[in-house]
């Protein structure tokens with residue numbers, strides 16, 4: 335059984351969850367829930383832009399803007415979920431209610447993608463596009479509210495399941511939690527594009543977006559059911575009223591009180607928050623100090639996410655100018671992104687079971703903040719690799735895309751029809767040429783048809799190449815097209831291989847493991863008991879801000895060469911990394927439970943009115959510890975960076 339401390343009394347309560355190998359059983363339901371939820375989120379996200387473009391028929395710009403607005407919203411809503419959880423409903427109920435909202439949103443998306451609903455003329459295209467647009471926008475809003483709202487609660491709720499004696503297990507939990515995120519997302523980003531490529535429909539068959547959204551919707555329902563099944567086993571910390579309201583009022587009072595007493599005749603106080611002592615509980619003030627200390631440390635962190643989130647944009651665009659032919663398989667540029675979750679699934683266990691223990695054995699104290707600093711450095715290194723690859727591409731490249739362009743010149747004295755299984759060149763008049771059309775990378779077969787003459791020929795196409803094929807005047811019934819048709823290479827295929835992106839993916843993912851997995855746990859362990867979800871939301875807010883910085887820097891810098899932009903981002907992160915390491919050096923790890931317990935004990939003593947001097951001394955020591963961060967008297971638990 336895991337025991338827990340009651341946030342009000344400071345007394346340990348026995349949890350109701352059984353333990354398996356030292357872990358509360360309830361954790362199982364939480365990690366499975368996370369796996370299904372991330373499957374649902376990333377699965378839906380994988381086909382979203384294509385849904386906008388091909389189903390709703392939006393142009394690229396609108397599709398991209400709405401996509402990024404949605405992603406940013408998903409990282410802004412955690413603060414709402416956290417406030418509701420910590421101040422009002424508690425994490426358990428918040429997760430349940432917002433998961434329902436989330437599942438409804440996913441179902442709305444699936445329904446919005448059924449073209450038959452408004453396809454009155456049964457031609458395969460919706461006739462009332464407004465219906466589909468409105469329903470999908472409502473769906474996306476509900477999803478953003480749900481996924482963002484539950485995100486800080488699920489992580490913190492998982493952390494809550496561990497007792498004070500299970501610090502090591504709790505750290506492992508956050509690693510497993512991260513594995514589940516990436517396992518779920520990897521699986522769904524492979525599966526949903528396959529589902530989308532199916533044809534479905536009642537009256538006419540179309541690409542099956544409804545199935546690609548429907549399966550994530552079903553997984554969200556499974557996530558909810560799994561979470562509810564574990565209900566009897568969870569430790570559910572009770573919310574302590576409008577904590578965020580109290581925090582704001584307390585900070586406001588401290589500032590105004592400080593201002594009122596600005597004259598020199600009033601003795602200064604150790605910390606500006608101490609000016610709230612005239613009205614507010616010392617425990618609340620101590621808790622606010624803990625939160626502010628961590629939030630201050632978060633200021634440089636968005637820069638990491640600024641680089642991290644460019645995997646999906648800049649790096650994918652870079653991949654479009656590279657050669658994705660891996661022999662047996664041909665990798666599409668956007669598929670390169672799956673390297674990240676694949677590497678996470680391998681690196682997290684390696685780090686936890688080999689690298690970190692090895693570092694410990696060498697006598698080095700690799701504290702969370704040191705790990706995060708190294709993580710930032712690795713991300714900067716990843717961008718240096720990206721810049722080197724970019725220079726290589728620029729040197730070898732004469733064109734800009736990964737599409738292959740092909741045209742035909744008809745040398746015959748009669749028209750000819752040319753097509754592949756995917757592209758129709760149409761009828762090419764005698765002695766005329768066709769427009770250039772895009773052909774898939776890999777092998778393509780062309781079918782020629784002119785009167786009685788019908789033949790086929792195949793060619794291999796490298797990424798980014800362009801060809802002109804000549805149909806000779808001598809081509810006639812019985813000719814062998816494979817031999818008769820000659821081609822000229824207008825543009826050579828991309829020569830820089832996509833495998834060269836692997837080092838940059840490796841460094842950014844190793845950086846992510848050190849930065850993000852550690853940061854997740856750090857945000858939990860350093861938060862006061864009544865603001866765990868709020869600090870998780872603060873952590874996620876750094877992701878949202880990071881995404882905005884990408885837009886700002888890319889817009890403001892407007893560098894002519896892509897590799898210089900990569901170097902700029904790497905340099906910015908390096909500077910931020912140095913600043914962060916200095917800030918981290920002055921940070922002292924605390925044990926919020928212990929500090930809170932001491933404050934509570936002192937309040938209890940206050941009631942009994944005994945041992946006044948000793949109590950005051952102890953309180954002073956704790957305050958000093960929070961203010962100056964240079965004490966080490968909490969059972970040696972507090973360490974510097």
Ligand SMILES: CC(C)C[C@H](NC(=O)[C@@H](N)CC(C)C)C(=O)O
Pocket residue numbers: 376512515516519520674675678846850874877
């Ligand atoms: C805080 C989030 C950015 C962290 C996490 N993302 C990941 O773990 C990525 N490696 C997933 C990949 C598929 C982009 C998340 O919670 O989604």
